[in-house]
Amino acid sequence: xxxxxxxxxDFLIIGGGIIGLSLGRELARRFQGAAIILLEKENEVAVHxxxxxxxxxxAGFYYSADSLKARLTRTGNRALxxxxxxxxxxxxxxGKVVVASTETEIKGIYELKVRAERxxxxxxxxxxxxxxxxxxxxxxxxxALFSPTTSTVDPKQICRHIASAFPRNVRILCGRRFIGxxxxxxxxxxxxxxxxxLFNAAGLYAxxxxxxxxxxxxxxxxxxxxxxxxxxxxxxxxxxxxxxxNLRNPFLGVHFTKTVDGHVKIGPTAIPAFWRENYCWxxxxxxxxxxxxxxxxxxxLLRNRFNFRELAxxxxxxxxxxxxxxxxxxxxxxxxxxxxxxxxxxxxxxxxLNLKTHELVMDFVVEQAGNSTHxxxxxxxxxxxxxxxxxxxxxxxxxxxxxV
Numbered sequence: 001x002x003x004x005x006x007x008x009x010d011f012l013i014i015g016g017g018i019i020g021l022s023l024g025r026e027l028a029r030r031f032q033g034a035a036i037i038l039l040e041k042e043n044e045v046a047v048h049x050x051x052x053x054x055x056x057x058x059a060g061f062y063y064s065a066d067s068l069k070a071r072l073t074r075t076g077n078r079a080l081x082x083x084x085x086x087x088x089x090x091x092x093x094x095g096k097v098v099v100a101s102t103e104t105e106i107k108g109i110y111e112l113k114v115r116a117e118r119x120x121x122x123x124x125x126x127x128x129x130x131x132x133x134x135x136x137x138x139x140x141x142x143x144a145l146f147s148p149t150t151s152t153v154d155p156k157q158i159c160r161h162i163a164s165a166f167p168r169n170v171r172i173l174c175g176r177r178f179i180g181x182x183x184x185x186x187x188x189x190x191x192x193x194x195x196x197x198l199f200n201a202a203g204l205y206a207x208x209x210x211x212x213x214x215x216x217x218x219x220x221x222x223x224x225x226x227x228x229x230x231x232x233x234x235x236x237x238x239x240x241x242x243x244x245x246n247l248r249n250p251f252l253g254v255h256f257t258k259t260v261d262g263h264v265k266i267g268p269t270a271i272p273a274f275w276r277e278n279y280c281w282x283x284x285x286x287x288x289x290x291x292x293x294x295x296x297x298x299x300x301l302l303r304n305r306f307n308f309r310e311l312a313x314x315x316x317x318x319x320x321x322x323x324x325x326x327x328x329x330x331x332x333x334x335x336x337x338x339x340x341x342x343x344x345x346x347x348x349x350x351x352x353l354n355l356k357t358h359e360l361v362m363d364f365v366v367e368q369a370g371n372s373t374h375x376x377x378x379x380x381x382x383x384x385x386x387x388x389x390x391x392x393x394x395x396x397x398x399x400x401x402x403x404v
Contacts, residue, residue: 007193009037012186014178014209015201016040017050018155019378021162022390023199028170030394035169037193039176039186046159048277049203050383052347054228054257054268055155056240057081058381059096059147061116061123062247068364069381070119072392076385077149080158083387087165089157092260096150096240097131099140101330108244109143123147137332138241150240152260155383178202181212184371197398198372204276204350206376215369216376218356222296223276224315224349228257228267229324232341236264241331249311250351250360250379254318254327265344266328269318270311272297279346296353305358352377366393373397 011027013020016038024038042048057080060073084091100106109125116123124146126134131144138144163172176188185194202209204223210216242255251270258264275289300308318324325337352361364385365377373393382389 004187005191007037007191008035009193009195010034011036011197011199012193012195013038013199013201014186015203015206016042016045016159016163016172016174017048017201017203018046018159018162018383018386019050019203019375019389020199020201021045021050021159022386023201023393024166024170024172025162026387026390026394028167032167033169036171037195038170038172039178039188039193040172040174041177043174044160045163045172045174046156049347049350050159051156052226052345053155053380053383054265055152055260056096056257056384057091057149057151057153058384059116059121059123059149060119060381060384061112061121061145061147062245062252063119063363064115065118067362068389068392069385070115072364072385072388073381074119074121076381076388079387080153080384081149081151084153084158087161089161090154090260092152092258092262094151094239094258095134096147096242097126097135097138097140098145098147098242098244099131099138099331100143100244101141103141105244106141106143108247109145111247112145112244121147122149135237135239135241137237137334138239139331139333152240152258154260178205178209196371199393199397200372200374201378203378204348206350206374206378207352210367210369210374210376213369213372213374215367215372215374218354219352219361219365219376220296220355221276222300222351222353222360223273223278223293224251224270224351225273225278226268226270226347226349228265228344230341230344231264231266232339233336234262234264236335237332243331250362251315252380254324256328256331266324266340267344268347269315269324270349271315271318272312273348276350277348279348300353300358303358349379350377351379364389366396368397 063069179187243253245252275286277284
């Protein structure tokens with residue numbers, strides 16, 4: 001058996017998604033000359049959630065003021081917007097309207113406005129006439145909201161640009177799968193890497209990597225598949241159109257997204273997946289993951305914690321095109337069901353489950369374990385928050401380290 005070569009790093013990052021890349025960028029900025037290695041199991045960066053998400057830069061008004069999401073989304077939106085503008089990356093600064101279909105949702109409109117004020121986010125309360133001026137095809141009952149700082153980007157373009165802009169002291173090693181840990185060393189199939197501090201940003205597998213370091217014991221990952229349908233008339237809408245969400249639910253419901261290149265897509269679903277990379281039935285099948293995840297989902301269905309049964313039934317029903325379109329029609333005056341042009345690239349949302357409370361975790365979760373940091377829950381809007389989230393993670397992980 002060929003011996004693995006030994007490599008040394010001041011900072012080792014596992015995961016080449018937006019969080020891992022943003023950590024590399026932040027560490028390189030603070031610790032100039034430090035040896036930084038980023039491991040990615042695929043042959044390029046942003047293959048999974050970071051390259052398959054909606055591309056929406058959220059404004060930060062959904063989240064309660066005491067959450068990390070509230071603290072980091074507003075500043076993250078601004079930082080990523082500036083990054084795109086400074087580097088000539090594509091961005092569609094179209095804005096978003098949030099519309100109400102029922103009296104209960106009107107109350108939700110006012111709750112979101114209060115949250116926006118507490119979070120320092122620009123969010124405008126508008127009436128039906130003002131909505132008609134902003135987005136003629138959007139439909140709302142009495143009141144709506146306009147978010148001018150919500151925009152759309154090309155997620156893969158941003159991730160590739162961050163990777164290409166790294167200084168020479170940052171090395172990205174693709175095709176490297178985390179195999180295990182030996183004290184302050186990580187083993188891949190090609191090398192053993194000794195590090196001073198490790199950052200686990202492994203996305204769908206962050207909980208599994210964390211357990212090698214004695215972290216993440218209270219959590220496991222439950223994957224949800226997101227699917228969008230493409231609409232073949234780009235003139236349908238000029239802005240994003242979202243419903244008022246159920247704030248106790250981690251998903252925002254079926255909505256309209258105006259993409260970075262001006263197309264319109266409708267979605268997403270949040271369908272329970274059966275293994276972690278269950279994009280389609282013939283791809284990346286993992287039997288052991290399927291047994292574990294199906295058992296966990298069956299338990300959630302039986303106990304019906306956080307109304308999982310209703311959530312699952314509701315989301316699975318969206319496989320029926322008619323139900324999916326019915327949800328979308330609530331938000332607009334006009335929609336032609338014959339103009340849907342097929343599915344976009346599916347994505348998997350890595351949603352953390354608390355094993356003690358049997359509830360889905362709504363906020364970002366980061367755990368420290370010795371000289372390692374584990375990003376266990378980097379759900380939406382983690383892409384929007386990536387730069388500010390990375391800064392927060394480094395602050396919390398290396399509070400007294402000012403050089404290497």
